[in-house]
Amino acid sequence: MKQAAPLLLPLLRTRAQGDILAAVILQPDKEQSLTDLARAVGTSRLTVLREIDRLEDAGLVSTRRFGNTRLARARTDNPxxxxxxxxxxxxxGPLAVLRELLADVDGIEHAFIYGSWAARYHERPGSVPGDIDVLVIGDPDRERLADAVEEAEKALHREVNARRVAASVWANDDGPFKRTVTSSPIVELVENKGEAGGRDDGGEGSLASR
Structure with missing residues (x-):
């Protein structure tokens, strides 16, 4: 079945194309293997290969071989x-930028985007998101988290509203905010520690059920 153009940017063919473009173009100083890109955006290596080939043909990406690994990076000299x-x-941008920045902040057990941007990412119709809502579960250093959020805002050209919640508080929360968030689309950013629950494939999650 042919996929519909993504609501976030209908000029593109698929959401995977947008994720791959953002992961490469918005990290111009980072050289990435096709396998790492596929893992990062949650798609197949074949899909990444096809998109990287198109981008290289257009002069937007350069690749090189390092042993059996093909590495790709953005070409910033293209107008x-x-x-x-x-x-x-x-x-x-929010997925690629925030995932990269929050990965360097210790103490995060789980982090995800919720709200209007997550809804558009999952093809829920609505207006263009004016800001990005992020929930961070764990005990990260406040200053390091604030620095990451500030850097994300500069890169994304919009406000990032990061809400920090201790893992124990989130696990025992039964309030309306948690019920609203966990029943709506989310986009995973960090999920590598603790028992906060969720998914790691960028899909919609129902955290309350985990």
Whole structure:
């Protein structure tokens, strides 16, 4: 079945294309293997291979071989790079940018985007998201988390509302905020520790049931 164009950026063919573009274009100093890209965006290596080949043919990406590994990185010398990066930053950027920044903040057990951006990412119709809502579960250093959020806001050109909740508080919460969040689409950013629950594939989650 043919996939519909993604609501976040209908100019693209698929959501996977947007995720791959954002992961490469918005991290121009980072060289990434096709396998790592596939894992990061939750798609097949074949899909990544096809998109990287198209991007390289267009002069937006360069690749090289390191042993049996093919590495890709953005070409910033292309005149299309800057406007494309700006467009991706305000559409598919939150997942790639926040996932990268929060991965370096110790003490996070689970983090995900919720609210309007997550809903559009999961093809729920609505207006263009004005800001990004992030829930961080765990005990991260407040200053390091604030620095990561500030850097994300600069990269994404919009406000990032990060709500920090201790894992024990979240686990025992039965209030309306948690019920609303856990019954709505979410997009995973960090899930590698603790018992906060959730999913690691960028899919919609029902955290309350885990």
């Amino acid at each position: 299309v790079y800057a406007p494309l990066a700006e467009l991706l930053a305000v559409t598919f």
